[in-house]
Amino acid sequence: MEIRNYRPDDCKALTELFYHTVHTVNARDYTGAQLDAWATGQVDLKTWDRSLREHDSLVAVENGVIVGFGDMDKTGYLDRLYVHADYQGQGIATALCDRLEQGAAGTVTTHASITARPFFEKRGYRVVKEQQVERQGILLTNFVMKKER
Helix, strand or coil: CEEEECCHHHHHHHHHHHHHHHHHHHHHCCCHHHHHHHCCCCCCHHHHHHHHHHCEEEEEEECCEEEEEEEECCCCEEEEEEECHHHCCCCHHHHHHHHHHHCCCCCEEEEEECCCHHHHHHCCCEEEEEEEEEECCEEEEEEEEEECC
8 A cells, every 4th residue: 555645636536535435434323314414425626625735635545546545734633534435444544644643743633423433542532522513404423532742
């Protein structure tokens, strides 16, 4: 597996991976309506590209296929971390997170889904609070989590 920096021509593939991962991996913890509100399938590629270029954004590639990605902003906020459903449990999220955390100067913060919470807890993150986030009138539970560096 190769981990490399994000390139603008990755954007469409990353949004598709995001949609697919949310609707498969997260389906055990969220309702269909919640999944549809979280990942609508209607994305603004320019907005995603701008965000990914502004952040430290990494892409995991296996045999020429993008299998995961993650990004962190300059404040140490780990914004997105997604691994394709067919590549779960192979250390991809760990490798991406290791690299992103190395670039953080202080505390790392993330808003972890119910599904991702155990992954982050194993990495030493602690839950600061549980919260309800509204997307298109639908409430989604996630957890503000922090890791001191």
